[in-house]
Amino acid sequence: MGDEKKPKPAGVWSTVKPFVNGGASGMLATCVIQPIDMVKVRIQLGQGSAAQVTKNMLKEEGLGAFYKVMLFLLF
Incomplete structure (x- = not known):
């Protein structure tokens, strides 16, 4: 009675999911962590606090500065 097994759904999606x-x-994790890591590296280089580094990056280099290394690796 309790040994009945439900049939598995057929199709590729259950395998690929x-x-x-x-x-x-x-x-998603890479896109979220990359900007944080970029700010961390610049703090380690002695460019200021997290707020100062973030502000300077946005002002001087724009939003792309947070993903600069990642874009270099893609192209």
Whole structure:
């Protein structure tokens, strides 16, 4: 009675879904962590506090400065 098994859904999505979720999670994490890491590196280089570094990066280099290394690796 309790040994009845439900049939697994047929199709590719049930097989691919974990890989899609993992890939999407990795991309989102990279997009969120990259700007934080860029500010951290500049703080370590002695360019000021987190607020000062962020303000200077936005003012002098624009939003793309936070993703500069990532863009270099892609192209």
